[in-house]
Amino acid sequence: MNLLEKLTSLSKRRGFVYPSSEIYGGISGIWDYGPLGVELKNNIKNAFWKEILQKNENIFGIDAAIVMHPKVWEASGHLESFSDPLVECKKCHHRFRADYLKENFCPDCAGPLTTPKKFNLLVETYLGVVEGEKLKTYLRGEITQGVHVNFKNILNSSRAKIPFGVAQIGKAFRNEITPGNFTFRSREFEQMELQFYVKPNLEESFRWLDYWKEKRFNWYLKLGFKKENLRFKEHQRDELAHYAKAAFDIEYLLDGEWREMEGIHHRGDWDLRRHRDFSGEDLTYFDEETKEKYLPYIIETSGGVDRAFLFLLADAYFEDEINGEKRVVLKLNPQLAPYKVAVFPLLANKPQLIKLAREIYKNLKNEIMTVWDDRGNIGKRYRFQDEIGTPFCVTVDFESLEKNDVTVRSRDTTKQTRIKINQLNTFLKDAIKKETIDF
Numbered sequence: 529m530n531l532l533e534k535l536t537s538l539s540k541r542r543g544f545v546y547p548s549s550e551i552y553g554g555i556s557g558i559w560d561y562g563p564l565g566v567e568l569k570n571n572i573k574n575a576f577w578k579e580i581l582q583k584n585e586n587i588f589g590i591d592a593a594i595v596m597h598p599k600v601w602e603a604s605g606h607l608e609s610f611s612d613p614l615v616e617c618k619k620c621h622h623r624f625r626a627d628y629l630k631e632n633f634c635p636d637c638a639g640p641l642t643t644p645k646k647f648n649l650l651v652e653t654y655l656g657v658v659e660g661e662k663l664k665t666y667l668r669g670e671i672t673q674g675v676h677v678n679f680k681n682i683l684n685s686s687r688a689k690i691p692f693g694v695a696q697i698g699k700a701f702r703n704e705i706t707p708g709n710f711t712f713r714s715r716e717f718e719q720m721e722l723q724f725y726v727k728p729n730l731e732e733s734f735r736w737l738d739y740w741k742e743k744r745f746n747w748y749l750k751l752g753f754k755k756e757n758l759r760f761k762e763h764q765r766d767e768l769a770h771y772a773k774a775a776f777d778i779e780y781l782l783d784g785e786w787r788e789m790e791g792i793h794h795r796g797d798w799d800l801r802r803h804r805d806f807s808g809e810d811l812t813y814f815d816e817e818t819k820e821k822y823l824p825y826i827i828e829t830s831g832g833v834d835r836a837f838l839f840l841l842a843d844a845y846f847e848d849e850i851n852g853e854k855r856v857v858l859k860l861n862p863q864l865a866p867y868k869v870a871v872f873p874l875l876a877n878k879p880q881l882i883k884l885a886r887e888i889y890k891n892l893k894n895e896i897m898t899v900w901d902d903r904g905n906i907g908k909r910y911r912f913q914d915e916i917g918t919p920f921c922v923t924v925d926f927e928s929l930e931k932n933d934v935t936v937r938s939r940d941t942t943k944q945t946r947i948k949i950n951q952l953n954t955f956l957k958d959a960i961k962k963e964t965i966d967f
C-alpha cells in the first residue's frame with residue numbers, strides 16, 4: 529500500500545473523511561468530512577484566517593455566494609478558457625484527460641482514442657421555477673470572482689487603501705475529468721484565498737508577488753510541514769492560466785510525486801478590466817496620494833483546504849515500534865490536531881476512578897478540545913489516540929485518588945510524567961503551545 533492508500537483507509541476507519549453518499553455506492557470526486565476531519569479542517573481554516581486577516585491591518589474578509597450571475601463567468605474567461613483536453617476511448621468509451629496520458633491509447637483497454645476536445649470544467653445549474661425560463665448558471669469554479677465583483681462595494685464600505693487585500697475561504701466546484709488520488713482532485717472542494725490589490729506598476733507588483741510567495745511558504749512551515757517535502761514550481765509561459773502574468777505553485781512531495789497545494793499568481797488587471805468592460809461599471813481606484821485613477825494589479829494566493837488537509841496527514845503519518853509493538857502515529861502539530869487531550873480512567877469498572885476522571889475531563893473540556901475514552905485497556909487507548917494524532921493522554925489511576933495527580937503521556941516521545949491535578953490545565957496548555965511553532 530502506498531501512503532495515499534494508507535491515508536484513505538485510516539481516514540475512513542477513524543472518521544476523518546468518508547466517500548460521499550457511500551450507502552448508494554458513492555459519487556466520484558465528492559467526499560464528506562467526519563467527526564475528526566471537520567476538526568482538522570476547521571483548525572486549518574482558522575489558522576489561515578488568523579495569519580492573513582487577524583495579523584494584517586490592510587486585509588478584509590468576505591464570504592461571497594457560490595452561485596453568481598452567469599455573466600461573471602463570461603467576463604472572467606472561464607466559459608471560454610476553463611477547460612481541460614478530453615479524449616474518449618473508441619472501444620470502452622472511458623474518458624481521460626489527454627495531458628495526463630503517457631501513451632496515445634486507452635489505459636483501461638488499450639483501445640484507440642478520439643482526438644482531444646476542450647471540456648469545460650464549470651458545473652452547470654439552473655435557477656427559477658418556470659420550465660423553459662430557468663436561468664442557466666454555474667457553481668463557482670473558483671472563489672476568486674466573488675471578491676473582484678465586489679471590489680467597488682469593498683472600497684465604498686471600508687477604509688481600504690491600496691495596497692490592500694481581501695481574504696476568503698469557501699467551496700468551489702469543478703467537473704474534473706479524472707477525479708482521484710483520494711481528495712486531491714475532487715469535484716467539490718474548498719479554497720482559501722487572498723486577492724491583494726496593488727499599484728499597476730510592474731516592478732512594484734512583482735515585489736508584492738515575492739512578498740506573498742515567501743509569506744505563504746513560511747505559513748506552511750509554521751503549520752508543521754517538513755521543509756524537504758515542500759518546493760516552489762514556476763509556471764512556464766505556455767503553462768500560464770489565461771489571466772496570469774506569472775505564477776508559482778507551492779508543491780508537496782507525496783508518494784514520490786510533487787503535487788500542487790497552492791498557487792501564487794500575478795493576475796495583472798485582468799479581472800477588474802474584464803468586469804469593468806462586461807458590466808459597464810467604473811471599477812477604477814482613485815489614488816489620493818498620486819491623484820491618479822487606475823485599475824490595480826492583483827496578486828493572488830490560492831490554496832486548497834482539502835489539499836493542505838491531505839498533505840498534513842501525509843506529513844504527520846509515521847509507523848514506528850514501541851516495546852516491540854507496531855504503532856501508527858499522526859504527529860500533527862498539536863494546535864491542528866482534532867483533539868489535544870484524551871482522558872482515561874485506568875479501569876472502566878471502578879466508580880472512584882471514573883468519578884475523578886470525569887471531573888478532570890469536564891474541567892479540561894471547557895478550555896481545551898478533549899475526548900473521553902474508557903474502552904479496552906490503556907495500551908489500546910494509547911494506540912487509538914496515537915493514530916488520530918492526540919498529543920497528550922491523561923490517565924487517572926489509584927495513586928491519583930491519594931496524591932491528587934495524574935499521568936500525562938506524550939504522543940511523540942511516549943514519555944510519561946506525573947502532574948498535580950490542580951496544575952493540569954496550565955501544564956497542558958503550555959505543552960500544546962511549546963510543542964509547536966506558534967502561529
Ligand code: ATP
Nearest residue numbers: 712713714717719788789790791830831832834835
Ligand atoms: P490543478 O493543476 O491541480 O488542476 P489548478 O492549477 O487548476 O490545479 P487553481 O485553479 O490554481 O488550481 O486553484 C487553486 C488551488 O485550489 C489549487 O492549488 C488546489 O489546492 C485547489 N484545487 C484546485 N482544483 C482542485 C480540485 N479538483 N480538488 C481539490 N483542490 C483543488
